[in-house]
Amino acid sequence: MSGRFPRVDALPKACGAERFAADQYPEGCLWAGAFRPGAAHARVLAVHTAEALALPGVLKVLTAADVPGANLQGIVHKDQPVLCGDVVRHAGDPVALVLAESREALERALGLLRADLEPLPAVFDPREAMRPGAPRVHAGREGGNVLMAAEIRKGDAARALAACPVVVRGTFETPRQAPAFLETECGVARRLPDGVLDMTVSTQSPFRDRFEVAQALGLDPLSVRVRAPYLGGGFGGKDGSTVQCLLALAALHADGRPVRMAWSREESFSAGYKRHPSILRCELGADRDGTLRALRCRMVLDTGAYAHLGGEVLELGMEHMAGPYRVPHILVRGFCVYTNNPVSGAMRGFGVAQATFCAERMMDRLAAKLGLDPLELRLKNVLGPGEENACGVRLTGSTEARACLTALRDHPFWASRREWAAQAPARTRRGVAVALAHNAMGYGGGLPDMAAAKVELTEEGRFRIYCAVSDMGQGNVGGHAAMAAQALNQPREELDIVLPDTERCHPSGSSAAGRTTYTFGNALLKACAAMADKVRARAALFLLCDDPSSLVLESGRVIWPDACKSVSLALMARFLPRDDRISVAEFAMPVAREVSGASRGFVLGFPHLLFAYSAHLARVELDELTGRVRVADYFAATDGGGVVLPQGFEQQIQGGAAQGLGLALMEDCASRDGRLLTPDLSTYLVPTALDLPEIGSLAVPSHESSGPGGLKGVGEVAMDAPLPAVASAVEQAAGIRLDAAPLTPERVLAALRRARKNT
Amino acid sequence: MTIRFTLNGRPVALDTDPGRRAVDILREDLGALSVKEGCGTGECGACSVLLDGELKLSCLLLAAQLEGREVVTCEGLGDQDAPHALQVAFAEHGAVQCGFCTPGMVLAAESLLRENPDPDREDVRRGLSGNLCRCTGYVKIVDAVQAAARERRGGRRKK
Numbered sequence: 044m045s046g047r048f049p050r051v052d053a054l055p056k057a058c059g060a061e062r063f064a065a066d067q068y069p070e071g072c073l074w075a076g077a078f079r080p081g082a083a084h085a086r087v088l089a090v091h092t093a094e095a096l097a098l099p100g101v102l103k104v105l106t107a108a109d110v111p112g113a114n115l116q117g118i119v120h121k122d123q124p125v126l127c128g129d130v131v132r133h134a135g136d137p138v139a140l141v142l143a144e145s146r147e148a149l150e151r152a153l154g155l156l157r158a159d160l161e162p163l164p165a166v167f168d169p170r171e172a173m174r175p176g177a178p179r180v181h182a183g184r185e186g187g188n189v190l191m192a193a194e195i196r197k198g199d200a201a202r203a204l205a206a207c208p209v210v211v212r213g214t215f216e217t218p219r220q221a222p223a224f225l226e227t228e229c230g231v232a233r234r235l236p237d238g239v240l241d242m243t244v245s246t247q248s249p250f251r252d253r254f255e256v257a258q259a260l261g262l263d264p265l266s267v268r269v270r271a272p273y274l275g276g277g278f279g280g281k282d283g284s285t286v287q288c289l290l291a292l293a294a295l296h297a298d299g300r301p302v303r304m305a306w307s308r309e310e311s312f313s314a315g316y317k318r319h320p321s322i323l324r325c326e327l328g329a330d331r332d333g334t335l336r337a338l339r340c341r342m343v344l345d346t347g348a349y350a351h352l353g354g355e356v357l358e359l360g361m362e363h364m365a366g367p368y369r370v371p372h373i374l375v376r377g378f379c380v381y382t383n384n385p386v387s388g389a390m391r392g393f394g395v396a397q398a399t400f401c402a403e404r405m406m407d408r409l410a411a412k413l414g415l416d417p418l419e420l421r422l423k424n425v426l427g428p429g430e431e432n433a434c435g436v437r438l439t440g441s442t443e444a445r446a447c448l449t450a451l452r453d454h455p456f457w458a459s460r461r462e463w464a465a466q467a468p469a470r471t472r473r474g475v476a477v478a479l480a481h482n483a484m485g486y487g488g489g490l491p492d493m494a495a496a497k498v499e500l501t502e503e504g505r506f507r508i509y510c511a512v513s514d515m516g517q518g519n520v521g522g523h524a525a526m527a528a529q530a531l532n533q534p535r536e537e538l539d540i541v542l543p544d545t546e547r548c549h550p551s552g553s554s555a556a557g558r559t560t561y562t563f564g565n566a567l568l569k570a571c572a573a574m575a576d577k578v579r580a581r582a583a584l585f586l587l588c589d590d591p592s593s594l595v596l597e598s599g600r601v602i603w604p605d606a607c608k609s610v611s612l613a614l615m616a617r618f619l620p621r622d623d624r625i626s627v628a629e630f631a632m633p634v635a636r637e638v639s640g641a642s643r644g645f646v647l648g649f650p651h652l653l654f655a656y657s658a659h660l661a662r663v664e665l666d667e668l669t670g671r672v673r674v675a676d677y678f679a680a681t682d683g684g685g686v687v688l689p690q691g692f693e694q695q696i697q698g699g700a701a702q703g704l705g706l707a708l709m710e711d712c713a714s715r716d717g718r719l720l721t722p723d724l725s726t727y728l729v730p731t732a733l734d735l736p737e738i739g740s741l742a743v744p745s746h747e748s749s750g751p752g753g754l755k756g757v758g759e760v761a762m763d764a765p766l767p768a769v770a771s772a773v774e775q776a777a778g779i780r781l782d783a784a785p786l787t788p789e790r791v792l793a794a795l796r797r798a799r800k801n802t
Numbered sequence: 803m804t805i806r807f808t809l810n811g812r813p814v815a816l817d818t819d820p821g822r823r824a825v826d827i828l829r830e831d832l833g834a835l836s837v838k839e840g841c842g843t844g845e846c847g848a849c850s851v852l853l854d855g856e857l858k859l860s861c862l863l864l865a866a867q868l869e870g871r872e873v874v875t876c877e878g879l880g881d882q883d884a885p886h887a888l889q890v891a892f893a894e895h896g897a898v899q900c901g902f903c904t905p906g907m908v909l910a911a912e913s914l915l916r917e918n919p920d921p922d923r924e925d926v927r928r929g930l931s932g933n934l935c936r937c938t939g940y941v942k943i944v945d946a947v948q949a950a951a952r953e954r955r956g957g958r959r960k961k
């Protein structure tokens with residue numbers, strides 16, 4: 044699909060006219076802010092509010108005692124207080140919420156608040172937290188600090204490994220990564236005179252928010268209305284309650300006045316959700332010819348003080364531990380563990396980015412040990428259509444991992460890798476490497492992955508589409524508009540678009556898991572087809588035509604070519620009652636039906652049926668003096684199914700790869716004793732335009748028959764391969780193994796020094 | 803204290819505390835909501851404005867520093883009915899994803915092109931390196947800036 048502006052949101056955003064949640068300043072609005080005392084683990088003895096309350100412009104200071112309802116939030120496990128009453132479990136935990144007349148009054152009040160805290164023993168290393176005597180993050184919890192333990196078992200990995208002629212081993216660590224969206228967590232809320240709590244929030248999941256807020260604060264979900272304008276980035280970090288419950292609480296105490304809350308960058312880092320730090324240990328066994336035989340892995344994730352989506356991230360990571368390869372014998376054990384660290388959560392590549400680092404580095408290690416070409420080793424073992432994956436699921440959807448790899452084999456960067464490396468300038472080393480990734484789409488088994496789309500013929504005779512899934516920047520609204528325009532045969536500019544609003548749209552799942560366009564797009568196409576049929580049938584009445592199928596829906600009218608007659612949509616619309624002008628349809632993502640008995644301890648979201656695939660190629664230059672790794676060129680070949688908007692496809696690949704390269708090169712939300720060492724954007728580094736290479740993208744021919752326009756979800760898979768690709772290229776360049784990310788100059792220099800000593 | 807300056811060509815007079823941040827005044831008092839705040843500490847570039855034609859971070863400016871000066875924000879470059887060439891190029895070339903960095907990025911690009919009308923890709927990357935974008939990986943932003951530069955130089959748009 045073309046057109047001058049492929050995305051409907053592009054020009055308004057480029058002109059600075061789009062209004063985000065951060066841009067809402069309702070008349071007479073109050074400012075809300077949370078007081079976070081900063082202790083990693085402590086009993087809260089008292090919160091002193093009097094001084095702050097005495098300030099002019101300060102209306103209220105709320106504490107846990109003011110929270111109605113369960114005072115617990117959480118998507119799957121409800122373990123996170125809206126305001127902490129008894130204990131704080133990490134440095135970003137809030138104990139009070141201030142309502143003030145102005146930004147300045149709010150800031151002064153937050154500076155005056157104090158809490159009496161009694162320190163409690165704390166634990167910051169997930170491995171230590173698993174030990175029996177470790178301090179408990181949630182006292183009295185059955186299972187101690189282990190939020191979730193699960194296992195995938197297929198065949199007999201121990202026996203098979205013992206019988207393998209070659210076995211390689213490795214231990215890998217990945218850091219906490221911050222989504223670092225440019226628009227921090229924010230929103231506005233107001234209690235209307237009829238009791239409805241009206242919220243506009245930067246959120247990936249407006250429909251789930253409604254239940255979260257209601258559940259946490261003891262409200263009727265139908266009395267909560269959530270609207271989601273375009274988000275200034277999300278990447279998973281706005282999937283779940285951030286400001287929502289605090290804002291709602293503030294609005295309940297604001298006497299009908301609107302309240303605004305916008306986290307500072309520092310608050311976003313300390314209290315927002317971040318990618319789980321992981322520790323992965325792995326053994327991979329193969330035959331001498333490189334045929335994979337057995338895999339044994341252990342994955343430990345640090346979920347921080349609260350569960351959030353920790354269990355689900357673990358499950359997805361484990362499901363992807365074997366890479367997109369044929370491995371007959373598997374044992375994967377996983378643990379997601381509470382600590383007194385900042386809260387981990389969903390982030391693009393949800394456990395898969397961590398698992399892929401391990402899986403792909405093991406493949407390289409195996410190739411090196413066997414003296415095989417790493418790309419050929421992958422081709423030898425890669426899964427194809429109809430094969431059973433490591434979790435016992437038959438791949439019935441489009442499975443073009445092989446095509447992704449062969450696209451790299453034919454790429455000049457790969458073909459010329461030796462010459463390019465040999466031409467390295469003085470004091471520089473060069474390396475070229477590949478990595479392959481797969482990433483499941485959708486919520487997976489056990490959790491309905493649904494969307495309902497609504498289309499309306501307005502009184503003016505235009506079509507209005509109700510987009511029920513948030514657009515966090517990935518462009519799904521543009522994609523959906525393009526799909527609807529084609530299905531209804533209307534110019535795209537003629538469509539009215541309604542952004543997510545729980546009162547006006549029909550319920551749909553979150554904007555997450557690479558499911559957004561696939562699931563909602565399918566529902567939308569159904570709704571549009573039904574709408575087109577209905578419009579033709581009604582038009583037949585106007586035109587006195589006895590065969591609606593001979594009518595054609597065109598821009599603004601329905602024509603009867605045979606009779607040279609037509610009726611305008613505007614005229615028709617005036618004769619039809621509203622419920623006759625509406626079409627609603629829903630779609631549920633298919634899930635794997637044949638589930639082997641291979642898994643234990645999985646609760647939700649396992650296994651998946653559909654996967655996207657992406658093979659990446661990195662050319663890397665390493666400065667021997669500074670240890671700095673520069674990615675010189677980057678290329679990604681991706682099977683994301685059919686391509687509806689080529690520009691959008693590339694945007695997702697380039698953006699995902701950029702975040703993956705950030706993880707590979709510099710991003711590390713490090714903490715010590717539960718406190719972030721990188722509290723802001725001057726210390727937590729995300730790539731600038733100078734840090735990233737040109738990122739080439741190729742969509743390999745593919746068609747997912749169950750997807751709208753043949754597409755699959757491509758939002759996440761580009762995130763997974765950059766880290767292993769860059770690490771492997773560095774190893775190619777300098778013969779050093781870096782198994783802990785990111786590959787900072789310090790780590791590279793230390794490894795170079797070690798390597799020199801050993802020779 | 804009354805502070806007088808021009809905002810996007812229009813004179814404004816504002817009675818306010820001279821110690822307030824320019825970004826707050828522009829957004830909250832004057833409704834120039836294209837000026838975004840991403841960090842408040844001068845790291846992200848989302849709050850960029852042109853101050854007497856020079857690219858500045860409005861989160862690091864105080865109200866008093868606007869006195870007598872000329873402030874241009876992204877709204878001042880163009881609107882949807884009459885967009886600036888850079889705004890069109892950003893929209894056309896896929897340089898806009900979430901769009902939160904975009905107004906600041908467009909201003910940074912404008913400032914770059916005023917100084918260097920024919921930047922190569924490396925020049926563009928250097929010129930925009932004070933502005934973070936978390937969504938795009940910058941490739942399409944560079945494409946857009948180069949396309950706008952070509953257009954401005956009177957070259958034909960490359961298809």
Ligand code: FES
Nearest residue numbers: 840842844847861
């Ligand atoms: S808000 Fe001013 S530089 Fe980030």
Ligand code: FES
Nearest residue numbers: 900903935936937
């Ligand atoms: S487009 Fe989202 S930060 Fe640049």
